[in-house]
Amino acid sequence: xxxxxxxxxxxxxxxxxxxxxxxxxxxxxxxxxxxxxxxxxxxxxxxxxxxxxxxxxxxxxxxxxxxxxxxxxxxxxxxxxxxxxxxxxxxxxxxxxxxxxxxxxxxxxxxxxxxxxxxxxxxxxxxxxxxxxxxxxxxxxxxxxxxxxxxxxxxxxxxxxxxxxxxxxxxxxxxxxxxxxxxxxxxxxxxxxxxxxxxxx
Amino acid sequence: xxxxxxxxxxxxxxxxxxxxxxxxxxxxxxxxxxxxxxxxxxxxxxxxxxxxxxxxxxxxxxxxxxxxxxxxxxxxxxxxxxxxxxxxxxxxxxxxxxxxxxxxxxxxxxxxxxxxxxxxxxxxxxxxxxxxxxxxxxxxxxxxxxxxxxxxxxxxxxxxxxxxxxxxxxxxxxxxxxxxxxxxxxxxxxxxxxxxxxxxx
Numbered sequence: 001x002x003x004x005x006x007x008x009x010x011x012x013x014x015x016x017x018x019x020x021x022x023x024x025x026x027x028x029x030x031x032x033x034x035x036x037x038x039x040x041x042x043x044x045x046x047x048x049x050x051x052x053x054x055x056x057x058x059x060x061x062x063x064x065x066x067x068x069x070x071x072x073x074x075x076x077x078x079x080x081x082x083x084x085x086x087x088x089x090x091x092x093x094x095x096x097x098x099x100x101x102x103x104x105x106x107x108x109x110x111x112x113x114x115x116x117x118x119x120x121x122x123x124x125x126x127x128x129x130x131x132x133x134x135x136x137x138x139x140x141x142x143x144x145x146x147x148x149x150x151x152x153x154x155x156x157x158x159x160x161x162x163x164x165x166x167x168x169x170x171x172x173x174x175x176x177x178x179x180x181x182x183x184x185x186x187x188x189x190x191x192x193x194x195x196x197x198x199x200x201x
Numbered sequence: 202x203x204x205x206x207x208x209x210x211x212x213x214x215x216x217x218x219x220x221x222x223x224x225x226x227x228x229x230x231x232x233x234x235x236x237x238x239x240x241x242x243x244x245x246x247x248x249x250x251x252x253x254x255x256x257x258x259x260x261x262x263x264x265x266x267x268x269x270x271x272x273x274x275x276x277x278x279x280x281x282x283x284x285x286x287x288x289x290x291x292x293x294x295x296x297x298x299x300x301x302x303x304x305x306x307x308x309x310x311x312x313x314x315x316x317x318x319x320x321x322x323x324x325x326x327x328x329x330x331x332x333x334x335x336x337x338x339x340x341x342x343x344x345x346x347x348x349x350x351x352x353x354x355x356x357x358x359x360x361x362x363x364x365x366x367x368x369x370x371x372x373x374x375x376x377x378x379x380x381x382x383x384x385x386x387x388x389x390x391x392x393x394x395x396x397x398x399x400x401x402x
Binding site for chain 1: 206210213223248257258267270291295
């Protein structure tokens, strides 16, 4: 706001809401007003939910996931196969894979990708714990579900190297045509990969 | 999330964030993760700001604005001209006009527009208090800054009627070409109004 038209509490709320991804300065104002108008139905419950999150959310010391318990719900779930470990860059990737509900495996969250120019080496990532988990002998397959970017693939190569001494199968996600995708809109690299990895019909 | 992958506190936070205007289910997940990662810089301050808002925000009994004091900062500002009253539908309109910084007036927030089909009559709006403020004699001009919609204009006509017995000038916002707007994209009604209200160059 160009000049002060409301108490500092409201202006601070707008400033903080503007930092939430998906909201900008304009939508933060709209969101603040909406919250204020829905005080009982939304503002108070959201304030409580955020306070609970401040209080209870922690990083899982086993896999690097975030949850309200440590170890997290996934690490302690007895129905999950401890022999399969899916390695992801970020918790958001873990959530995305869980939404697909394709595997009943456990996870390991790296917390980023190798990026020497940004000063991110193996020590800055959750790599040591990954090697320790594999070294414990329970894991039979490590699926490297990193992003198909240069940094992601560099990280995948590094991890393959680190895990080469152990009796563990290291796999990666298939490249190919996205389900529902049109060939005309796909890049050459994806099409070449999809042709190369063609399967029997 | 299709199946539970995190504690109920995190899922509740995502569900509540998804109700904030500007965020949907997908961006709520992204926002929740971002907040959790920036626990000290963003999550904790935002939780505090929302708790403060729950605690302190109230509706101004004079004008209907929302603020942390009652009467609000605008109603108690001695530098504002008490003779000019800008009538708006909603607090968001008040904030928009304040950003324009064009007038140093006071406000009156109706809280909506007349809409008989939705059961919104004068009693559901902040009309009685407006008439009382004008009747007190301090106000010399009432600017009806309602939206240029059918409901807004209906409300403006009703208010003009209600205020006709008092010695007060009732004005409305000018219609015309928006600053920076291109004629080609404007509707006929706006162009006709802009021509009719043309001014000397």
